[in-house]
Amino acid sequence: MKKQRGGTQYFASAEHGRILISEEAARIMDQQGIRDFHMAKTKAARRLGLGKRVSLPTNREIEAALQQRLRLFDGDRWSARCRMLWGLATMTMEMFVSYEPRVVGALLRGSVTEKTPVELHLFADTPEDIADCFAKNSICLLYT
Numbered sequence: 001m002k003k004q005r006g007g008t009q010y011f012a013s014a015e016h017g018r019i020l021i022s023e024e025a026a027r028i029m030d031q032q033g034i035r036d037f038h039m040a041k042t043k044a045a046r047r048l049g050l051g052k053r054v055s056l057p058t059n060r061e062i063e064a065a066l067q068q069r070l071r072l073f074d075g076d077r078w079s080a081r082c083r084m085l086w087g088l089a090t091m092t093m094e095m096f097v098s099y100e101p102r103v104v105g106a107l108l109r110g111s112v113t114e115k116t117p118v119e120l121h122l123f124a125d126t127p128e129d130i131a132d133c134f135a136k137n138s139i140c141l142l143y144t
Helices: 014-032 037-047 059-073 075-095 127-136
Strands: 002-005 008-011 102-104 119-121
Touching: 014 037, 014 059, 037 059, 059 075, 075 102, 075 119
Parallel strands: none
Antiparallel strands: 002 008, 102 119
């Protein structure tokens, strides 16, 4: 049950509020391409008119809501995006096989949106080794 007090909404159970925030945060991450969980959940709580003292969901709860949303609303497009990004990741990993590449992030977790990048971790003795390999293969570095 939702109650209104001075512009802030209160829910009968904290769990219900967490679920609503999780679903709204997942929608924000999907539609706006936001990758920062904290930003998405605080933005979701504000949009729902919940007070600052509300118990925010964990990143795992938001991740689960995002995966459910993607499978429910994107279905075939989600599957096609996953296949395409895994193909690109595999190709890229073959190029950097000597650096023991590992897929990380949203692709590994299955939370692939239209704005999901392929994220790889590479392992080398020095960062310059990887930068040299990128330069030899005409790959632009993106520092985040």
